[in-house]
Amino acid sequence: MRAVRIWDLPTRLFHWLLAASVVGLIATGQVGGNAMVWHFRLGHVVLALLAFRLVWGLVGGRWSRFSSFLYPPRVTLAYLRGDGAVATRPGHSPLGALSVFALLALLTLQVASGLLSDDEIAFAGPLTSLVSGATVSQATRFHKDIGQLVLIALVALHVAAILFYLWRRKDNLVKPMLLGDKPLAQPVPASRDDVLSRLLAVVVFAACSGLAAWVSLLGA
Numbered sequence: 001m002r003a004v005r006i007w008d009l010p011t012r013l014f015h016w017l018l019a020a021s022v023v024g025l026i027a028t029g030q031v032g033g034n035a036m037v038w039h040f041r042l043g044h045v046v047l048a049l050l051a052f053r054l055v056w057g058l059v060g061g062r063w064s065r066f067s068s069f070l071y072p073p074r075v076t077l078a079y080l081r082g083d084g085a086v087a088t089r090p091g092h093s094p095l096g097a098l099s100v101f102a103l104l105a106l107l108t109l110q111v112a113s114g115l116l117s118d119d120e121i122a123f124a125g126p127l128t129s130l131v132s133g134a135t136v137s138q139a140t141r142f143h144k145d146i147g148q149l150v151l152i153a154l155v156a157l158h159v160a161a162i163l164f165y166l167w168r169r170k171d172n173l174v175k176p177m178l179l180g181d182k183p184l185a186q187p188v189p190a191s192r193d194d195v196l197s198r199l200l201a202v203v204v205f206a207a208c209s210g211l212a213a214w215v216s217l218l219g220a
Helices: 009-031 033-058 073-080 094-114 135-167 176-179 195-216
Strands: 002-005 181-184
Touching: 009 033, 009 135, 009 176, 009 195, 033 176, 033 195, 073 094, 094 135, 135 181
Parallel strands: none
Antiparallel strands: 002 181
């Protein structure tokens, strides 16, 4: 067994910042009132993080790139049947990949609908003035009801899957996402995680933060 860098530092920071932001969004959404100020702020943080992950999925470390965990249906089916060769993938497994894509897609929908939502009391998304009242109403309903419930369900399934892997397969998925390295028996290419790649990540995230800030000002 040898330690191989699977998750680069930018991917790890993205993961934990997104997790903290999502928890904060769910909590502030449930509390309401003045907490909605932070709900909106965290929403724009998630927008910046999602934009970053989209770019980093193309130029980031080897195992963080979408191309490393875009599996054809036959591979996913083989994994579900217990194919050992597929089960030992160093990055996201086929089932883990589906979870990642589902969470990213739903969070994108939640952020988009949040930008178009209006509680008709004190808070309105920055894009509400750009669409019809009917669209605002539909977006608000999705954001507060369906989207929120599905997001909570996906987060719960994500946590349950981590616990399942730890209990049944003795595979700690959290530790590599904290430290970056994963002990592997077979040699595999490591993800690039040097000073230059981290500087690139800083530049990308700065640009994505600027995009999120610009979106937040559209309704001002």
